[in-house]
Amino acid sequence: MANSLLDIRDLRIEATVYPPGEPPHDIVIVEGVSLTLEKGKVLGLIGESGAGKSTIGLSAMGYGRGGVRITGGEIFLNGRDIRKGGVAGLRKLRGREVCYVAQSAAAAFNPAHRLIDQVVEAAIEHGTANRAEARKRAVALFAKLGLPDPANFGNRYPHQVSGGQLQRAMTAMALCSKPDLIVFDEPTTALDVTTQIDVLAAIKEAIRDTGVAALYITHDLAVVAQVSDHIMVLRHGRQVEYGSADQIINAPRQDYTRALVSVRSIAHEEKAPSSTPLLSVRGVTASYGGALQVLKNVSVDIHKGQTLAVVGESGSGKSTLARVITGLLPPSEGTITFDGRPLPRRLAERSKDDLRQLQMIYQMADVAMNPRQTVRTIIGRPLEFYFGLRGEGRDRRIAELLDEIEMGKGFIDRYPAELSGGQKQRVCIARALAAKPKLIICDEVTSALDPLVADGILKLLLNLQAIEGAAYLFITHDLATVRAIADSIAVMYRGEVVRYGPKSQVLSPPFDAYTDLLLSSVPEMEIGWLEKAIAGRRMASAGN
Amino acid sequence: MGGAIARLIAQRIALGVLLLFAVSVLIFAGTQILPGDVAQSILGQSATPEAVANLREELGLNRPAVVRYFDWLGGILTGDLGRSLSNNRDIATAIGQRLGNTLFLAGVAAAVSVPLAIILGLIAVRYRNRWPDKMISAVTLASISLPEFFIGYLLIYLIAVQLGWFPSVSTVYDSMGFWERLSAVALPAATLTLVVLAHMMRMTRAAILNVMQSAYIETAELKGLSQFDIIRRHAFPNAVAPIVNVVMLNLAYLVVGVVVVEVIFVYPGMGQYLVDHVSKRDVPVVQACGLVFAAVYISLNIVADVVAIVSNPRLRHPK
Numbered sequence: 001m002a003n004s005l006l007d008i009r010d011l012r013i014e015a016t017v018y019p020p021g022e023p024p025h026d027i028v029i030v031e032g033v034s035l036t037l038e039k040g041k042v043l044g045l046i047g048e049s050g051a052g053k054s055t056i057g058l059s060a061m062g063y064g065r066g067g068v069r070i071t072g073g074e075i076f077l078n079g080r081d082i083r084k085g086g087v088a089g090l091r092k093l094r095g096r097e098v099c100y101v102a103q104s105a106a107a108a109f110n111p112a113h114r115l116i117d118q119v120v121e122a123a124i125e126h127g128t129a130n131r132a133e134a135r136k137r138a139v140a141l142f143a144k145l146g147l148p149d150p151a152n153f154g155n156r157y158p159h160q161v162s163g164g165q166l167q168r169a170m171t172a173m174a175l176c177s178k179p180d181l182i183v184f185d186e187p188t189t190a191l192d193v194t195t196q197i198d199v200l201a202a203i204k205e206a207i208r209d210t211g212v213a214a215l216y217i218t219h220d221l222a223v224v225a226q227v228s229d230h231i232m233v234l235r236h237g238r239q240v241e242y243g244s245a246d247q248i249i250n251a252p253r254q255d256y257t258r259a260l261v262s263v264r265s266i267a268h269e270e271k272a273p274s275s276t277p278l279l280s281v282r283g284v285t286a287s288y289g290g291a292l293q294v295l296k297n298v299s300v301d302i303h304k305g306q307t308l309a310v311v312g313e314s315g316s317g318k319s320t321l322a323r324v325i326t327g328l329l330p331p332s333e334g335t336i337t338f339d340g341r342p343l344p345r346r347l348a349e350r351s352k353d354d355l356r357q358l359q360m361i362y363q364m365a366d367v368a369m370n371p372r373q374t375v376r377t378i379i380g381r382p383l384e385f386y387f388g389l390r391g392e393g394r395d396r397r398i399a400e401l402l403d404e405i406e407m408g409k410g411f412i413d414r415y416p417a418e419l420s421g422g423q424k425q426r427v428c429i430a431r432a433l434a435a436k437p438k439l440i441i442c443d444e445v446t447s448a449l450d451p452l453v454a455d456g457i458l459k460l461l462l463n464l465q466a467i468e469g470a471a472y473l474f475i476t477h478d479l480a481t482v483r484a485i486a487d488s489i490a491v492m493y494r495g496e497v498v499r500y501g502p503k504s505q506v507l508s509p510p511f512d513a514y515t516d517l518l519l520s521s522v523p524e525m526e527i528g529w530l531e532k533a534i535a536g537r538r539m540a541s542a543g544n
Numbered sequence: 545m546g547g548a549i550a551r552l553i554a555q556r557i558a559l560g561v562l563l564l565f566a567v568s569v570l571i572f573a574g575t576q577i578l579p580g581d582v583a584q585s586i587l588g589q590s591a592t593p594e595a596v597a598n599l600r601e602e603l604g605l606n607r608p609a610v611v612r613y614f615d616w617l618g619g620i621l622t623g624d625l626g627r628s629l630s631n632n633r634d635i636a637t638a639i640g641q642r643l644g645n646t647l648f649l650a651g652v653a654a655a656v657s658v659p660l661a662i663i664l665g666l667i668a669v670r671y672r673n674r675w676p677d678k679m680i681s682a683v684t685l686a687s688i689s690l691p692e693f694f695i696g697y698l699l700i701y702l703i704a705v706q707l708g709w710f711p712s713v714s715t716v717y718d719s720m721g722f723w724e725r726l727s728a729v730a731l732p733a734a735t736l737t738l739v740v741l742a743h744m745m746r747m748t749r750a751a752i753l754n755v756m757q758s759a760y761i762e763t764a765e766l767k768g769l770s771q772f773d774i775i776r777r778h779a780f781p782n783a784v785a786p787i788v789n790v791v792m793l794n795l796a797y798l799v800v801g802v803v804v805v806e807v808i809f810v811y812p813g814m815g816q817y818l819v820d821h822v823s824k825r826d827v828p829v830v831q832a833c834g835l836v837f838a839a840v841y842i843s844l845n846i847v848a849d850v851v852a853i854v855s856n857p858r859l860r861h862p863k
Contacts (some may be wrong), residue, residue, distance in 0.1 A: 061766055095767035107759035111857055112781035122767035157857045 005078065005180055005213050006037040006060055012072030013055055013064070013237070029055055029068065030237040037230075039180065040211045044228030044245065046221055046260070048450035049421070052237035053217045057183040060215060061098050062090040078180065095122030099174035103186040105166035109158035116154025119173040128177060141172035144209065145202045164195035171203055175210055182207075184216045188223060192313040193477065197521045200226060201534050219450060221260050222523035225249050226530035233257050249527055261525060263451040268462060270487045270503045276340065277301035278471050279325070279439055284334030286324050294320045295331070296495045301488075302439065305465060307472040309482040309503075311518070312492035318475045321492075322441045325473065326358060339438065356386045359432035363444035365424035369416045375402075375427055376412045382434040401430040404467070405460060422453035426460065433468060441473045446481055458484050479522045483507070491515050548862055552853050560846045567838040568620070572613045574834075575827050586629060586825075603629065616828075620835065626828040630821065635832045638817070643836060645716060646806075646813035649729050650798035653736035658791055661741050665748025665787075666780070669756065670771055677749075684742035696735045696808040703731060714809040732809040736802065740794040747790035751783035758782070785852035792848035796841045 102108035120134035142150035327347035446454035704712035803815035821829035
């Protein structure tokens with residue numbers, strides 16, 4: 001412990017919860033976690049949502065979000081127990097010895113102030129630099145982190161720069177105080193995959209060059225494998241496995257770790273396309289009123305009982321394509337043919353049967369269900385609306401559907417709040433299936449879920465496709481998901497389909513430039529992948 | 545800065561002018577449908593029908609309403625508010641003096657109450673749910689719950705009668721110096737301050753507490769800033785727009801709603817002037833007062849809008 005920078009022993013963290021209809025009580029969020037971190041090393045904290053990883057990270061700053069309290073254990077930073085320093089002691093240490101990089105830099109920067117003023121604030125506040133020195137340091141950090149025009153970058157306001165740039169600026173903000181430790185809380189999770197790789201490389205380089213130590217929190221094991229020396233796997237607030245990055249990735253000891261490492265290894269054989277497609281989108285162009293065309297001349301086909309994956313980054317137009325197909329956004333040009341007949345452009349012009357044939361599942365299962373309705377009402381509604389089922393007949397069908405989504409009829413009277421994230425998404429799937437549709441549009445249905453839960457949902461969707469024969473239009477930004485589920489793939493970039501065809505063809509070389517960038521940006525569960533990928537990219541750009 | 549923001553502001557001002565015209569129509573129509581007859585009320589119950597008819601003719605009351613409206617409007621646009629029916633004095637001159645007095649009183653009350661409300665709001669946030677917050681809330685709520693005439697007489701009793709610090713009657717005249725004038729309006733200004741304080745303070749508190757939920761407040765906290773710096777530097781700038789809105793509403797109240805306080809302290813302001821002439825059915829004066837009040841109200845709200853626009857960095861510094 002003599003040399004360790006951070007030494008946490010037997011940490012216990014509790015929070016008061018206020019469940020409806022019950023008296024408030026305390027629950028244990030983290031229990032029995034111990035870790036040590038040497039100067040200049042990186043420890044990855046990994047786990048699903050609710051594993052307590054952010055809570056542990058913030059505890060290194062003596063901070064509890066909301067009603068969260070550190071109730072036991074010792075947290076030594078630079079040899080002093082930070083729990084004994086009181087509020088004044090914590091204030092001296094935050095922003096000086098330990099800094100924080102948040103998941104959403106867009107929300108973590110104050111919209112009312114220029115970036116530079118926020119970046120230098122902590123250094124000036126703690127008197128570690130005067131304004132001129134701190135500004136010079138900030139500009140140097142902007143340059144190191146690869147921000148454009150470093151000398152003037154800081155004069156901009158947060159809304160004037162991109163998400164990836166903000167994340168780098170936040171890293172610069174943490175480094176500007178020259179802290180001993182930085183807590184990175186999912187710093188690349190909210191970024192597009194092609195942006196993530198650059199930010200990840202910038203962060204890693206900055207850590208190496210400044211010799212700062214880091215707690216790196218993420219749910220993505222492939223990402224943490226790129227930056228960490230050690231990794232701690234957490235589940236339900238308890239430590240599952242703690243070891244070197246190499247050991248965790250290559251020789252995991254616990255079943256749970258093994259499951260995390262082997263996640264998304266679903267093998268799905270693509271089916272051959274039929275002669276007549278179920279849904280045919282031809283030359284569709286659409287915009288949201290303005291001159292900007294969000295979709296430009298898009299043509300894709302979906303075959304009966306098969307899956308078309310539409311993949312692209314945020315702003316590529318993939319969700320707009322879904323809106324056009326469902327009739328929510330009438331296209332300005334182009335046609336949509338469904339089951340051999342043209343589909344009216346507007347939702348209002350479509351028949352009840354058209355509506356029934358086309359169902360949707362959304363990213364946020366939380367907000368896609370009425371929180372005041374039970375599962376029975378939620379799934380029963382399409383049964384009543386489309387088939388006029390009532391009473392016992394309806395309940396029998398609901399029970400069947402609950403069996404199909406592997407939940408069972410025990411859930412029939414639960415409210416959405418009483419379900420886990422994965423269960424909520426399953427109920428949404430059942431609601432879509434209740435209409436017996438020929439096509440289900442799945443809009444980022446696994447993006448908000450933890451990897452293992454997402455895996456379960458993908459397996460379920462594949463099983464249901466085999467049973468019910470519904471086709472899927474699967475919108476995602478995640479290429480691993482695409483590999484797992486697609487029969488054919490459309491790669492979208494700035495409103496255009498840049499690559500389209502059967503999965504095997506789209507994912508095999510020769511690639512177009514954008515697909516190549518996209519594919520090479522997906523982190524792999526392999527130590528040293530980041531360096532290889534970056535080196536590959538530099539070679540490619542040198543070759544051009 | 546730039547064209548976008550100038551355009552937005554010009555738009556607000558143009559809308560304000562348009563609104564003022566609409567209000568002028570309403571005021572004119574409103575005074576037309578009032579029961580009673582000006583000529584009748586000037587001459588009293590015992591007047592002969594011939595005398596009333598003659599006076600109506602003389603005052604131009606027999607012309608169609610539309611003609612009279614445009615006549616009136618044209619006068620206003622050239623700075624002529626007409627003459628009072630009851631004493632035949634020029635309304636513009638009389639209002640000018642009265643409005644000056646009212647604005648002085650409102651200005652003094654605002655200069656005290658606005659900074660005080662904001663500071664109390666900041667303190668309430670800093671010590672949220674602890675005793676300073678609860679005390680500030682209790683005191684300001686009590687003062688807003690008491691009617692203004694009660695607070696007024698209470699202050700007169702305590703400060704003017706018992707302590708003798710300030711006069712109980714706020715007489716002002718032209719030759720008075722600034723400090724004398726200030727001493728004269730001390731009690732009405734204090735009364736108004738107590739009336740408007742709670743609203744502004746509570747809005748400041750709520751607006752800042754709302755901003756305190758943001759992620760960037762956590763960032764500031766994790767930089768080791770003190771609570772007060774966090775509130776002042778990071779929360780307040782983002783809460784300006786709602787605070788300015790409620791401040792402007794209260795400033796408007798200070799000008800438009802001071803009738804009771806002016807009567808209690810016998811202060812020669814707009815409110816008293818309006819009330820006097822309403823009882824005399826002096827329609828031109830009532831119309832002019834209504835229009836002045838509307839103009840004050842609308843321009844203060846335009847100021848609030850402009851501040852909200854200018855305080856938004858997204859509008860000030862477009863991408």
